Amino acid sequence: MSILKNAIISALGADAVFDGNNYPASMDFCVVPRGKFVDAAKAMKKIHALLVAEWASDESQLGRGFGVFACYRWGAEYLIVKIELPYDDPIFASITNKFMPAYRFERQMKSLMGVVPVGHPDLRPWIKFEDWPEDAWPLRKSFDASKPMPRVKGEYKFVRAEGEGVYEIPVGPVHAGIIEPGHFRFQAVGEDILNLEERLGYVHKGIEKRFEALSWQEGSRLAGRVSGDTTVAHSLAYCMALESMTGCRVPERAQWLRALFLERERIANHLGDLGAICNDAAFAFMLYQMSRLKEIMLRTNHKLFGHRFMMDRIIPGGVSVDIGPDGRELILSELKKLLKEFNRLVVIYDENSSLEDRVRETGILIPDKARELCAVGIVARASGLNLDCRMQNPFPPYDRIGVNVPVLISGDVHARAWVRVEEVRESIRIIREIINALPSGPISAEAGIPSPDSSGFSAVEGWRGEIVYWLQAGPNSEINRGMVRDPSSVNWLGLEQAVLGNIVPDFPLCNKSFNQSYSGHDL
Amino acid sequence: MKILNQILRTGIVTEALPPEVEEEIKSVGAKLEEAIRRRFSRSLTIRQVDAGSCNGCELEIHAINNPIYNCERFGIHFTASPRFADMLLVTGPVTRNMEIALRRTYDSTPTPKLVVAVGDCGCNGGIFGETYASLGGIDKVIPVDVYISGCPPTPIALLHGILKTVEEK
Numbered sequence: 001m002s003i004l005k006n007a008i009i010s011a012l013g014a015d016a017v018f019d020g021n022n023y024p025a026s027m028d029f030c031v032v033p034r035g036k037f038v039d040a041a042k043a044m045k046k047i048h049a050l051l052v053a054e055w056a057s058d059e060s061q062l063g064r065g066f067g068v069f070a071c072y073r074w075g076a077e078y079l080i081v082k083i084e085l086p087y088d089d090p091i092f093a094s095i096t097n098k099f100m101p102a103y104r105f106e107r108q109m110k111s112l113m114g115v116v117p118v119g120h121p122d123l124r125p126w127i128k129f130e131d132w133p134e135d136a137w138p139l140r141k142s143f144d145a146s147k148p149m150p151r152v153k154g155e156y157k158f159v160r161a162e163g164e165g166v167y168e169i170p171v172g173p174v175h176a177g178i179i180e181p182g183h184f185r186f187q188a189v190g191e192d193i194l195n196l197e198e199r200l201g202y203v204h205k206g207i208e209k210r211f212e213a214l215s216w217q218e219g220s221r222l223a224g225r226v227s228g229d230t231t232v233a234h235s236l237a238y239c240m241a242l243e244s245m246t247g248c249r250v251p252e253r254a255q256w257l258r259a260l261f262l263e264r265e266r267i268a269n270h271l272g273d274l275g276a277i278c279n280d281a282a283f284a285f286m287l288y289q290m291s292r293l294k295e296i297m298l299r300t301n302h303k304l305f306g307h308r309f310m311m312d313r314i315i316p317g318g319v320s321v322d323i324g325p326d327g328r329e330l331i332l333s334e335l336k337k338l339l340k341e342f343n344r345l346v347v348i349y350d351e352n353s354s355l356e357d358r359v360r361e362t363g364i365l366i367p368d369k370a371r372e373l374c375a376v377g378i379v380a381r382a383s384g385l386n387l388d389c390r391m392q393n394p395f396p397p398y399d400r401i402g403v404n405v406p407v408l409i410s411g412d413v414h415a416r417a418w419v420r421v422e423e424v425r426e427s428i429r430i431i432r433e434i435i436n437a438l439p440s441g442p443i444s445a446e447a448g449i450p451s452p453d454s455s456g457f458s459a460v461e462g463w464r465g466e467i468v469y470w471l472q473a474g475p476n477s478e479i480n481r482g483m484v485r486d487p488s489s490v491n492w493l494g495l496e497q498a499v500l501g502n503i504v505p506d507f508p509l510c511n512k513s514f515n516q517s518y519s520g521h522d523l
Numbered sequence: 524m525k526i527l528n529q530i531l532r533t534g535i536v537t538e539a540l541p542p543e544v545e546e547e548i549k550s551v552g553a554k555l556e557e558a559i560r561r562r563f564s565r566s567l568t569i570r571q572v573d574a575g576s577c578n579g580c581e582l583e584i585h586a587i588n589n590p591i592y593n594c595e596r597f598g599i600h601f602t603a604s605p606r607f608a609d610m611l612l613v614t615g616p617v618t619r620n621m622e623i624a625l626r627r628t629y630d631s632t633p634t635p636k637l638v639v640a641v642g643d644c645g646c647n648g649g650i651f652g653e654t655y656a657s658l659g660g661i662d663k664v665i666p667v668d669v670y671i672s673g674c675p676p677t678p679i680a681l682l683h684g685i686l687k688t689v690e691e692k
Contacts, residue, residue, distance in 0.1 A: 129620050138655055145654045149619065173624050176603035178571045178584050181621060202620045203575045206656030213652075222650050228579020228675065272585070291589035298586070302677075309579065311674065519577045522620075 002028060004049060004072060004079035011043035012036055020082075021454035023244040028079040034092060040081045041070065041095040049074040050374040051099035052459075053468050053485040054106060056113040058141045059084075061474050062453050066090050066115050069483075070102075071457070071468070076392040078459065080470075085115060094120040101374045101490045112208075113139040127201035127522060130154030138209050139481075145209045159197050161187035166194065169504065173202045180518035184507075191503040196496050204522040211471075211482030216242055216449060217316060219479060223469070224311050226484055227520035232258075232265040233462030234484075234520075235314040239447075240395070241469040242316050245456035246448035253441045254318030255396045260434050261310045261319070263427040266463040268297045268309075270420040270427075271342075273515050277417050278349065280509040281358040289345050293338055300334050318444025328435045335428050346421055359414040363510030365498040366411055375494050377465015377487045378423075379514060381407050382415035383494075389461035401433045411498075413513040423463075449477050464488065464517065486520030551679065555686040556597040562689060566598045569685075570608035570632065574625045574661065575618035575651075579675040580642040584612065586678045599685065605629075610637040610688065615645035616657040617664045629665045637688050640667045641681070643674045 005028045008016050015036050022029035032040050044051075052071040059067050065087040071080045085092055094117035096102040106117040107126035114137035117123075128136070131151040137143055161168075166189055173181035183199040207226055211219055223238035224231040236258055243250060250258075275290025298308040304327045305313055313321050323331075349355065365375070367384035380387050388405040390398045406422035408415040450456065450473040460467050465487030474480030495514045499507055559567045571584055587594045588601070602608055605628045617625055629636065640661040643649040648659035661667050669691070671684035 136655070143655070145656075147655065148653075148658070149655050173621065174572060174605075174628055178573075178581055178588075178601060180573050180576070180578055180581065181624065202624070203573070203618055204620050204656050205575055205577075205616060205618055205651045206654045207651070209656070210651060210654065218650075225577045225579065225644075225650055225674075228577035229582055231579065272582075288590045291585070292591060295586060295589055295591050308677065309582070309675075311579070517578065 002077060003047060004028060004044070004074050004077050005030075007043045007047045007049075008032075008040060008079065008081070011039055016040070021451065022080065023454065023456045027457060028077075029082070030079070031082045031084065034083045034085060037068070037070070037081070037083045038093045038095055038098070041098040044072045045098045047074060049079075050371075051095075051101050052078065052374070052466070053470070053483070053489070054095070054102050054109065055470065055483045055485075056109045056115045056139070057472055057481040057483070058113065058139060059480070060087060060141050061480065066113065068092050068109070068115060069470070070095060071470075078457065080457065090115040091118050092116070093118055096120050099374065100372050101493060104489065104493065111137075113137055124157065127204050129201060130156045138206060143209075145206060145213070156199070158185050158199070159195065161194050163189075165189050182518050186504060186507070188504055191505065193499050193502055193504055193507070196499050196507075198492055198496060200492065200518060201522050203519045205519075207523040208482055208484060211479050214479065216447070216479065219471075219482065220314065220316055221312055223484070224314075226523065227486060227488075227517040228309065228311075229269055230265065230462045230464060230467070230486075230517065230520065231309050231311045232261045232314060233460050233467050234486075235312070236262060237458050237460040237462075237467045237469045238471070238482075239314055239316050240458035240460060241456040241471045242450070243447060243456075244458060245450035245454050245471065245473065248317055248445055248447050250318055251442045251445055252396060252439045254443045254445075256434050256438050257319045257321075257323065257443060258314055259395075259397050260323075260431060261305075261313060262460075262462075263431050263434075264297060264301060265310065267424050267427045268294050268301075269463040270424045271297070273512070274349075274417060274420055276515070277359070277413065277509065277512045278355060280512045281355055283352065283355050286345065286349065289341075293341060296334060296338060300330060304330065315444065316447030318442070320444070322443050323438070328438070331431065331435055335431060339425070339428050342424060349417075349421075356414070358506075358509060359417060359513075360412055361410075362413045362506050363498040363502055363513060364410070364412045365494050367409055369497050370411065370494065373493050373497070374490055376490055377461070378416055378419050378463075379487075379491045379494050380465065381405065382419045383411035384409040387466070389459050389466050393459060397434060397437075401430055403430065413509055416513040452477050462487065464515070465491065484520075484523055486517055486523075488516035488518075488521040491516050492521060551682045551686060552597045555599070555682065555689065558686060558689040559598045566600065567610060567685070567689060568600060568602045568608050569610045569612050570602055570605045570628070571612045571614075572605075572625060572628050573614050574621045574645075574664075575616050575657065576614035576642065576644060580614040580645070583675045583678055583681060584614075584641070587681050592678045592682065594682065605631040606633065608632050609635065610639060610685070612639050612641055612685075613645060613661045613665075614641045615661050616648040616651045616659055617661060619656050619658060622658060622664055625661075625664055637669075638665055638667045639684055639688050640670045641684075642676060643672055646670045646672050649674065
C-alpha cells in the first residue's frame with residue numbers, strides 16, 4: 001500500500017527505523033543512519049518520488065545533535081527521512097545530485113544552521129549575505145536572535161559568462177514597480193538571455209527563528225505574515241500541522257469555512273495575476289478590468305469577515321469568524337456577477353492575437369524540467385505535472401466536493417495564465433457548493449498543546465501551490481523549530497530555467513507568470 | 524472589431540464607482556488634489572520601497588492604483604526611480620539585508636524627501652520585532668514624516684496618510 005515506505009524498506013532494510021513522535025500518524029517517518037541518507041534518496045529517485053523539502057533542526061535541547069530531514073512525495077503519500085548528526089561533527093552527504101531542489105535547500109541549511117552538505121556543487125551562502133559573520137548560524141539554539149549582527153567584509157561571486165558580445169545586466173534589489181525586492185543578474189548576447197542568476201534573501205526577516213520565540217497561538221499570526229498575499233493558506237498550513245500534533249478535532253463547519261477562505265484567496269490572487277500578466281504584455285486594459293473584479297472580492301471579504309485578505313481568520317482549532325444567511329446570499333450574488341464578467345474578459349484574452357503572440361511559446365518550462373525541479377502548484381500544472389494537495393490530500397469539504405485540476409503541457413506564459421483561468425472557474429464552483437451545503441455547528445475547538453519532542457507536518461494547496469509546514473515541540477512543549485516551505489522555495493529555480501533563450505524584454509512577462517513570493521522564500 | 528466592441532462595452536463598466544465608497548474617496552481625494560496642486564504643481568510622484576514587507580502592504584498600494592481608487596486622478600503617480608520622487612512610501616520591517624538598499628534609495632531622492640512608513644511593520648517592526656534579521660520600523664534607518672498603521676492599511680487609509688503628509692509637511 002505504502003509505496004514510499006516499501007521502497008525505503010527494500011533499499012535499507014532494518015537500517016530504517018519507522019517510529020517517532022511524528023504526526024499526522026498516517027504519514028511515514030523514518031530515521032536512517034547518517035551514511036544512508038543518499039541511499040534513501042536513491043531509492044526515492046528510483047520510484048520517481050519528488051523531493052518536497054529538506055531542512056535541519058537543532059535538537060540539542062532534546063538531548064541530541066542536529067536532525068537533518070528530507071521529505072519526499074509520491075502521489076498522495078509523504079514520507080520524511082531523518083538522519084542525526086553529532087553537534088561537533090555536523091556534516092552529511094548532499095543529495096543535490098539526486099534531487100535538483102536540494103541545491104538551494106542545502107545551501108540554506110549550511111548558511112543558517114551550519115550543517116555542511118558534503119559533495120554539494122556550490123556552497124556559496126544563500127540568504128546569508130556576504131556581510132554576515134561567517135559563524136552566524138541563526139537557527140542554532142546557541143545563537144542570540146535578539147542582538148543585531150555586526151557587518152563584516154565579504155564578496156558574493158556571481159556566475160560569469162565571457163565572450164564576444166556578452167554583457168551583464170544587474171537588476172534590483174529595488175525594482176521599478178511595486179514589487180518585492182530581489183536581485184537578478186542576466187548574461188545576454190544582443191537581446192537573448194544566456195543565463196539568469198537569482199540572488200534572493202533581501203527580505204529575510206528571521207521568520208523561522210521568530211517562531212521559536214512565540215507561543216503556539218501567536219505562531220498562527222506569524223504564519224499569516226510569511227507571505228501577505230497567501231495569508232489564509234499559510235496560517236491554515238501552520239494550524240493543520242499544530243492540530244495534527246495535539247490531536248485537535250476541528251469542527252466540520254470550521255473546515256468548510258477554511259476551504260471557503262482558501263478558495264476566495266485563490267480567486268482574488270489569480271484575478272490580480274491575470275491582469276498583471278497582460279499588463280506586462282502592454283495590455284493595460286486587462287489589468288484595470290481584473291483589478292476591479294479583485295477589488296469587488298476584497299470588499300466582500302471585508303464586509304463579511306472583517307478583513308480584506310482574511311488575515312488571522314484561521315486560528316488554531318478552527319476559524320474566528322462565522323457566516324450568516326445574508327453573507328451566503330451576498331457571496332452567491334457576487335460570484336454570479338463576477339463569473340459573467342470574468343468569462344467575457346477571458347474571451348477577450350483568448351481572441352487577442354497580439355497578446356497571443358507575446359504569451360505563447362514564451363518562457364517555456366518543459367515538463368521534464370519541471371519534474372526534475374520538483375515544481376509545485378500553478379507552475380507544475382502548466383508543465384504537465386498533475387499535482388494538487390486539494391485533490392491528493394483532501395480535508396473536508398474537498399473530499400466530498402472534489403476538485404477538477406487543470407493540467408497543461410505547453411509550460412509557457414500562456415499555460416500558466418490559463419491554469420489560473422480554469423482555477424478561478426473551479427474555485428467559483430467549489431465556493432457555491434460550500435455555501436449550499438455548509439454544515440452547522442461550532443466554528444472552533446480547543447487547539448491544545450503538543451507533547452514534548454513531537455513533530456507535526458502539513459501540506460496545503462495555496463494559490464501558488466503546495467505549502468509545507470513542519471513544527472517541532474521542544475522539551476517543555478514550546479516551539480523548538482518551525483520549518484516553512486513556501487512553493488516559491490522550489491519554483492524560483494524554474495524561472496531561471498524558463499527564461500533561457502528568451503529575450504530580455506520578455507523577462508518581466510515570464511516573471512509575472514510565475515509570480516513567486518520573495519518573502520515566502522527568504523523567510 | 525469584435526474585440527474592440529467588447530473592450531468598449533466592458534470599458535464603460537470600469538468607470539462606474541461603487542456608490543458606497545464614492546463619497547469617501549471623493550472627499551479624501553478632493554482635499555488631496557488641492558494640497559498636491561498647491562505644493563507640488565499638480566503632481567505628486569511616489570517611489571515605493573519594500574524594505575522587507577510580507578507583500579501584504581504592496582497589495583493595498585497596488586489597489587490605490589486600481590480603477591476604483593484610481594489615485595492618478597488626484598495627481599498621484601508611482602515612479603520607477605527615486606530620483607524623480609517627491610515621496611518614498613516604505614513598507615517594513617527593514618531587514619538587515621535591505622538596510623543598505625533603503626539608505627541608498629533615500630540618498631538618491633531629491634528634497635523634500637517625504638517619507639511615509641506603511642503598515643504596522645513599517646511603523647514598529649510588527650510581529651517580526653527587532654532581531655538579528657529585522658531592524659524594526661523604518662525610522663530605525665531613515666527619518667519618517669508620517670506613519671500609516673494597519674496590517675495592511677486599507678487603500679482609504681493609505682490615501683488618508685498620503686494626504687496628511689502632503690498637508691502637514
